[in-house]
Amino acid sequence: MDKVTNVQLIKFESNVQLIKYQVLKEVAKLAFEGALKENYHEIPKKIIPGPKPITRCCIYHEREVVKERVRMAMGGNRENKNNIEVLEAACDKCPVQRYVVTEACRGCLAHKCEEACPFGAISVVDHKARINWDICKECGKCKDACPYNAIVDVLRPCMKACNVGALSMDEEGKARIDDSKCIQCGSCVYSCPFGAIEDKSYIVDTIELIKKAKSDKFNAYAIIAPAISSQFTFATIGQVVTAIKKLGFHDVVEAALGADIVTENETKEFAENVNSKGFITSSCCPAFVAYINKNYPELMDNVSTSVSPMIATARLIKSLESNARIVFIGPCIAKKMEAQQDDIKDEVDYVLTFEELLALLDAADIQVNDCEESVLDNASLFGRIFARSGGLTEAIKEVIEEKNIDIEYNPVTCNGIKECDIALKMAKVKRLKGNFIEGMACVGGCIGGPGVLQHHGPKNKKAVDEYGKMAKEHKIEDVTKIFDTSSIRLHRNFDKAFKK
Numbered sequence: 443m444d445k446v447t448n449v450q451l452i453k454f455e456s457n458v459q460l461i462k463y464q465v466l467k468e469v470a471k472l473a474f475e476g477a478l479k480e481n482y483h484e485i486p487k488k489i490i491p492g493p494k495p496i497t498r499c500c501i502y503h504e505r506e507v508v509k510e511r512v513r514m515a516m517g518g519n520r521e522n523k524n525n526i527e528v529l530e531a532a533c534d535k536c537p538v539q540r541y542v543v544t545e546a547c548r549g550c551l552a553h554k555c556e557e558a559c560p561f562g563a564i565s566v567v568d569h570k571a572r573i574n575w576d577i578c579k580e581c582g583k584c585k586d587a588c589p590y591n592a593i594v595d596v597l598r599p600c601m602k603a604c605n606v607g608a609l610s611m612d613e614e615g616k617a618r619i620d621d622s623k624c625i626q627c628g629s630c631v632y633s634c635p636f637g638a639i640e641d642k643s644y645i646v647d648t649i650e651l652i653k654k655a656k657s658d659k660f661n662a663y664a665i666i667a668p669a670i671s672s673q674f675t676f677a678t679i680g681q682v683v684t685a686i687k688k689l690g691f692h693d694v695v696e697a698a699l700g701a702d703i704v705t706e707n708e709t710k711e712f713a714e715n716v717n718s719k720g721f722i723t724s725s726c727c728p729a730f731v732a733y734i735n736k737n738y739p740e741l742m743d744n745v746s747t748s749v750s751p752m753i754a755t756a757r758l759i760k761s762l763e764s765n766a767r768i769v770f771i772g773p774c775i776a777k778k779m780e781a782q783q784d785d786i787k788d789e790v791d792y793v794l795t796f797e798e799l800l801a802l803l804d805a806a807d808i809q810v811n812d813c814e815e816s817v818l819d820n821a822s823l824f825g826r827i828f829a830r831s832g833g834l835t836e837a838i839k840e841v842i843e844e845k846n847i848d849i850e851y852n853p854v855t856c857n858g859i860k861e862c863d864i865a866l867k868m869a870k871v872k873r874l875k876g877n878f879i880e881g882m883a884c885v886g887g888c889i890g891g892p893g894v895l896q897h898h899g900p901k902n903k904k905a906v907d908e909y910g911k912m913a914k915e916h917k918i919e920d921v922t923k924i925f926d927t928s929s930i931r932l933h934r935n936f937d938k939a940f941k942k
Contacts, residue, residue: 462640526639605859666772685809704751712746728777772893824837830903839853
């Protein structure tokens with residue numbers, strides 16, 4: 443009887459996720475065996491054996507797409523600072539015409555669509571509306587005017603998902619990323635039905651790091667984001683920790699511990715600066731901070747300079763063991779960007795997503811639900827609920843109460859980049875109804891990140907809250923008093939991080 447693998451116990455949301463996993467697993471397996479350089483070119487044929495194609499026109503196109511996925515799994519274009527790339531062979535050149543007149547058009551007498559168009563792009567021919575694409579500016583007024591909802595918006599999924607306007611089409615209809623606008627949130631990666639936009643993987647680098655740890659006599663640590671509590675639903679957190687250790691990591695530490703440390707620091711910073719600055723924003727979501735830097739640079743002085751929980755945890759580990767090497771494992775693609783920023787780039791060696799962790803475990807033949815339990819009790823309830831929208835807001839409120847800080851605290855919790863933009867617009871014109879903005883680029887918070895195994899919204903939130911309740915300590919101060927953080931740098935240098 444064949445052995446059950448971890449992936450067989452998880453229901454992927456799409457075949458896009460499945461094939462990405464298959465490529466990552468094959469790349470990781472060869473890397474573990476030390477045979478990647480010689481045999482990576484065989485992976486497309488292994489995944490697409492033929493003779494019949496599975497999703498594309500022919501097996502040769504499918505193999506070309508897999509070839510590009512292999513390239514991304516091996517690190518992609520390292521010259522490109524953006525960790526997200528378009529896979530040319532995979533892009534299906536979705537329809538260029540954004541607005542389409544459907545069969546629901548009745549050719550009515552009112553011609554409201556024609557009257558609404560300010561560019562004269564709508565005409566009625568043979569009792570049906572027609573759009574002249576040489577004139578159309580895609581303003582959408584015809585769609586809004588039609589009484590029969592006969593004009594539909596077929597905006598490309600990647601462009602629809604990108605709320606920062608970083609995606610466009612080239613002359614051949616292929617997707618293009620404007621790096622000057624992209625905040626590397628990964629929404630396009632998750633939303634493309636063809637998997638034509640993908641994040642670079644550092645899975646090979648991580649495997650080499652684990653191997654090197656044994657020979658060079660240093661310890662490799664894994665920092666896990668609290669959102670992991672909603673992912674490996676077929677096993678316990680303790681079993682997941684054991685499985686990660688079996689990969690070769692010396693130990694596993696909760697990023698939620700860093701969240702506890704950051705909350706105290708950020709609350710102190712808020713209390714000291716809010717009256718003079720008017721409001722403060724959170725800084726734990728790298729995509730949110732990048733969005734402010736690119737779109738509201740005049741508000742960067744209002745961003746908390748506290749490092750993220752990932753960096754705080756890494757610095758705590760290195761304060762105890764200076765030659766430690768660190769890999770962060772979470773739901774976030776933007777963390778790959780954050781780990782490479784100039785002011786903090788020496789803290790975390792590599793970032794993996796939960797998708798990559800699953801592939802890594804299966805490549806190493808480690809079955810999570812067969813592992814023994816490990817203890818994981820680094821953080822408080824509040825550090826753990828950082829994983830979902832509103833968690834940071836609640837944590838700061840807790841510190842204010844624990845330390846009896848006399849300060850007015852009126853938080854504005856922003857769930858997704860659209861809500862963040864609204865709050866920032868209001869703050870810019872000094873009409874924000876609050877004095878603290880919690881910004882999360884992903885809807886739902888980190889549990890809605892593009893690198894999760896399953897997007898189950900309320901279920902994931904419930905899992906994180908339950909994980910929080912399992913914490914040994916329910917007060918933040920009961921966690922932070924254990925550690926001496928006086929020597930740990932807990933502030934960012936955004937001028938260096940975002941240097942032009």
